[in-house]
Amino acid sequence: MTQQPDSIRVGVLGARGRMGLEVCKAVDAAGDMELVAMIDQGDELFKASDAGAQVFVDFTTPDVVMDNLHWAIDQGINMVVGTTGFTGERLDQVRGWLDANPGVGVLIAPNFGLGAVLMMQFATRAARYFESVEVIEQHHPRKLDAPSGTSTHTAKLIAQARAEAGLGPMPDATKEEVDGARGADIDGVRVHSVRASGLVAHQEVLFGSLGETLTIRHDSLDRVSFMPGVLLGVRKILERPGLTVGLDSFLD
Numbered sequence: 001m002t003q004q005p006d007s008i009r010v011g012v013l014g015a016r017g018r019m020g021l022e023v024c025k026a027v028d029a030a031g032d033m034e035l036v037a038m039i040d041q042g043d044e045l046f047k048a049s050d051a052g053a054q055v056f057v058d059f060t061t062p063d064v065v066m067d068n069l070h071w072a073i074d075q076g077i078n079m080v081v082g083t084t085g086f087t088g089e090r091l092d093q094v095r096g097w098l099d100a101n102p103g104v105g106v107l108i109a110p111n112f113g114l115g116a117v118l119m120m121q122f123a124t125r126a127a128r129y130f131e132s133v134e135v136i137e138q139h140h141p142r143k144l145d146a147p148s149g150t151s152t153h154t155a156k157l158i159a160q161a162r163a164e165a166g167l168g169p170m171p172d173a174t175k176e177e178v179d180g181a182r183g184a185d186i187d188g189v190r191v192h193s194v195r196a197s198g199l200v201a202h203q204e205v206l207f208g209s210l211g212e213t214l215t216i217r218h219d220s221l222d223r224v225s226f227m228p229g230v231l232l233g234v235r236k237i238l239e240r241p242g243l244t245v246g247l248d249s250f251l252d
């Protein structure tokens with residue numbers, strides 16, 4: 001496709017991975033973007049800055065993403081990050097790097113699927129009305145981390161909404177437990193992780209109250225589902241310096 005002179009110059013980190021490959025295709029096909037660098041394990045990051053990248057899209061691994069962020073921010077390159085593993089401490093560290101480089105923008109989104117963003121918003125809204133809630137996430141078996149970034153983020157949003165509504169701990173009489181049977185405890189919300197061939201990325205949030213349940217479910221059936229969100233992030237990050245967590249504010 002013919003590029004416009006004012007195309008956004010994009011470098012993709014993790015370019016040979018499952019998500020990275022899809023991002024390269026999406027950027028290449030976008031009329032307002034130019035794919036200037038494809039970086040994977042073993043490649044030097046400076047190749048992307050030499051190529052004039054304005055935005056890096058990072059879908060690598062939790063153990064390398066912080067180094068990528070630190071380097072890019074110091075070079076004045078904006079980042080759109082889908083890689084998981086962001087704790088509160090890590091986010092504070094990124095804020096610190098950005099304070100020293102105030103013109104740079106970083107978007108870190110646990111899930112770029114528009115349906116997934118809505119699923120998290122709906123779950124946050126429902127949280128105050130139900131005494132019980134558990135999260136069940138299901139992914140392909142090559143996923144390295146459990147629970148998923150999306151389910152961890154969802155659980156934290158629900159826990160915050162429950163605390164603001166004055167809800168206490170959930171009813172649960174379990175006294176004897178095989179290790180892991182009740183899932184991971186994320187801020188008091190149980191998260192269960194399923195890994196199976198054939199799956200891509202799926203999540204259910206199961207609410208329960210007297211005599212009723214509510215299930216909010218999202219399915220990513222193909223990685224193309226994440227691409228509109230990634231491209232939106234690339235377009236918007238240029239005018240949004242500082243740290244943005246989650247895609248929500250870019251959709252409004």
Ligand SMILES: NC(=O)C1=CN([C@@H]2O[C@H](COP(=O)(O)OP(=O)(O)OC[C@H]3O[C@@H](n4cnc5c(N)ncnc54)[C@H](OP(=O)(O)O)[C@@H]3O)[C@@H](O)[C@H]2O)C=CC1
Binds near residue numbers: 017084085113
């Ligand atoms: N936010 C969202 O919407 C989504 C987030 N994700 C997250 O994105 C991440 C990647 O997922 P996925 O694509 O499935 O994983 P993959 O393992 O398929 O891809 C990761 C790629 O990064 C490469 N890599 C490793 N180290 C570096 C490095 N230092 N610099 C550049 N590249 C490197 C890997 O190379 P090698 O294999 O040689 O190690 C691999 O090619 C995960 O954290 C996942 O949870 C996934 C889907 C959606």
Ligand SMILES: O=C(O)C1=N[C@H](C(=O)O)C[C@H](O)C1
Binds near residue numbers: 111151
């Ligand atoms: O590894 C994946 O595939 C995905 N990772 C993200 C997560 O951990 O939440 C987003 C999506 O679920 C796909």
